[in-house]
Amino acid sequence: MGSGGSDITRIVIVCAGGQGAVVADILQSAREAGSDAVPVGFVDDTPGLAGTAVLGLNVLAPISELGDIDHDAVIVALGDNQARSEMTERLLASGERLATAIHPCACIAPSASIGEGSMISAGAIVTPRAAIGRGVILNTSASVDHDSIVGDFAHVSAGATVGARCHIGAEALIAIGATVASMMTVGARTIIGSGAVVVAHIPAGVVAFGVPARIRPDRKP
Numbered sequence: 611m612g613s614g615g616s617d618i619t620r621i622v623i624v625c626a627g628g629q630g631a632v633v634a635d636i637l638q639s640a641r642e643a644g645s646d647a648v649p650v651g652f653v654d655d656t657p658g659l660a661g662t663a664v665l666g667l668n669v670l671a672p673i674s675e676l677g678d679i680d681h682d683a684v685i686v687a688l689g690d691n692q693a694r695s696e697m698t699e700r701l702l703a704s705g706e707r708l709a710t711a712i713h714p715c716a717c718i719a720p721s722a723s724i725g726e727g728s729m730i731s732a733g734a735i736v737t738p739r740a741a742i743g744r745g746v747i748l749n750t751s752a753s754v755d756h757d758s759i760v761g762d763f764a765h766v767s768a769g770a771t772v773g774a775r776c777h778i779g780a781e782a783l784i785a786i787g788a789t790v791a792s793m794m795t796v797g798a799r800t801i802i803g804s805g806a807v808v809v810a811h812i813p814a815g816v817v818a819f820g821v822p823a824r825i826r827p828d829r830k831p
């Protein structure tokens with residue numbers, strides 16, 4: 611685990627912020643558990659970060675110098691869904707390959723699928739036939755139940771629960787501790803607030819929170 615393909619071994623983590631540290635920890639834990647994937651360091655454009663280290667991994671260069679670093683694939687560790695999507699598409703267009711980071715303490719059903727570039731943290735659970743898209747973050751102890759679909763670049767936050775046969779749209783955020791009841795749909799780029807319970811379909815491009823979750827027309831994602 612920890613790699614998007616058997617021939618991928620050297621992975622550069624794009625961005626060295628909080629999600630970058632999470633991904634470094636996932637890859638280091640996977641390596642200790644026997645993965646052949648090796649995180650070689652970070653690239654990050656933040657002034658002053660080059661030459662520093664995060665969890666013992668060096669920030670090697672700005673993103674524009676990625677081509678000078680020996681590597682097989684990248685993983686884009688940006689917490690913001692739209693920014694992660696845009697950066698990933700830009701890097702793919704420049705010829706990069708995507709790695710996938712799966713913590714050895716995540717539990718993924720063999721019949722589930724995980725898209726390239728996704729980051730699955732410790733304690734996450736994905737049950738049979740769930741389909742996780744590309745560049746998705748499944749954070750600590752998030753769960754996605756059977757036959758659900760999580761769209762590209764969505765984020766299921768720590769402790770959030772997606773029931774069975776749900777459809778979570780691309781770039782949606784299911785915030786910390788929220789629950790999406792089985793068979794519900796959450797539209798693309800929608801934010802479901804922390805602790806919310808979704809018991810009705812929620813359209814694209816809205817913010818909803820509360821129990822039951824209600825759309826807040828005065829807020830935009």
Ligand SMILES: CC(C)(COP(=O)(O)OP(=O)(O)OC[C@H]1O[C@@H](n2cnc3c(N)ncnc32)[C@H](O)[C@@H]1OP(=O)(O)O)[C@@H](O)C(=O)NCCC(=O)NCCS
Pocket residue numbers: 749767768784785786801802803804805806817818819820829
């Ligand atoms: C839904 C959310 C995005 C709304 O943010 P916001 O628009 O900035 O809202 P505000 O903080 O200005 O709060 C506005 C009001 O809504 C309430 N509110 C906000 N989020 C709420 C929530 N999740 N549940 C219940 N009430 C909430 C606030 O208490 C406040 O009420 P008040 O006007 O009576 O004081 C945010 O609260 C949230 O849930 N963020 C989660 C982020 C997260 O988990 N990210 C993942 C990181 S791993």
